[in-house]
Amino acid sequence: MGKVYFIRHSIRDISYKHDESAPLTEDGVRLAQSLIEIFKDKEISGIFSSPYKRALDTVTAIAENKGLKIEILDNFYERTVGDWIDNFSEFAERQWKDFDYKLENGESLNDVKQRIVPAFEDLIIGSEGDLIICGHGTSFSVLFNHLTDGAFGYNDFCEMNMPDVFEYEIGGNVVAKYI
Numbered sequence: 001m002g003k004v005y006f007i008r009h010s011i012r013d014i015s016y017k018h019d020e021s022a023p024l025t026e027d028g029v030r031l032a033q034s035l036i037e038i039f040k041d042k043e044i045s046g047i048f049s050s051p052y053k054r055a056l057d058t059v060t061a062i063a064e065n066k067g068l069k070i071e072i073l074d075n076f077y078e079r080t081v082g083d084w085i086d087n088f089s090e091f092a093e094r095q096w097k098d099f100d101y102k103l104e105n106g107e108s109l110n111d112v113k114q115r116i117v118p119a120f121e122d123l124i125i126g127s128e129g130d131l132i133i134c135g136h137g138t139s140f141s142v143l144f145n146h147l148t149d150g151a152f153g154y155n156d157f158c159e160m161n162m163p164d165v166f167e168y169e170i171g172g173n174v175v176a177k178y179i
Contacts (some may be wrong), residue, residue, distance in 0.1 A: 010161060138157070
C-alpha cells in the first residue's frame with residue numbers, strides 16, 4: 001500500500017476575512033517553496049488540494065516540480081466556523097471537548113468528520129502510489145483523529161505548524177509528523 005503525505009497549508013494572510021480566498025503571506029510563499037526539497041526524491045503519483053487559495057498555493061511549486069496537475073478535493077475545505085471569531089483558541093478547545101458544538105451557520109467537528117472521512121476513503125480506494133493532499137489544520141485533525149482511533153487529539157492539533165507535513169501509511173492507524 002502507498003503513503004499519503006498530508007500538508008497543512010503554509011502561513012495565511014489573516015488580514016483577509018474571506019476564508020476561501022485568503023492568500024499566503026510572503027513568508028508563507030517562501031515556506032511553500034521550501035517543500036519542494038522534502039519531496040524531490042519521492043515518487044508521487046497524485047497531488048490533491050482543498051479548493052481554498054492558500055492550500056492550492058502551498059502545493060503549486062511541488063506540482064510544477066513533479067510535472068503533476070493539482071486535483072481539487074471539494075470536501076477537504078476547512079471547517080466552517082460561521083462568523084469571524086476573535087478568540088479562536090477558546091472556540092477550538094470547546095469544539096474538541098464537544099464534537100457536536102458549533103456556532104450558527106458553522107460546522108461541528110462531527111460535521112467535518114462526516115464529509116472528510118468518506119471523501120478520503122473514496123480517494124484512497126482506487127489510488128496507486130504515494131499521494132500528497134494539501135489542506136487545513138482542523139479538517140485534517142478531525143481526519144487524523146479518525147484514522148488513529150482517537151489518538152490524535154486537541155494537543156496534537158495545537159502543535160500543528162504552517163506548513164506542516166504528516167505521513168500516513170494507507171490502511172494503518174498512525175499519522176506521524178514528517179518534518
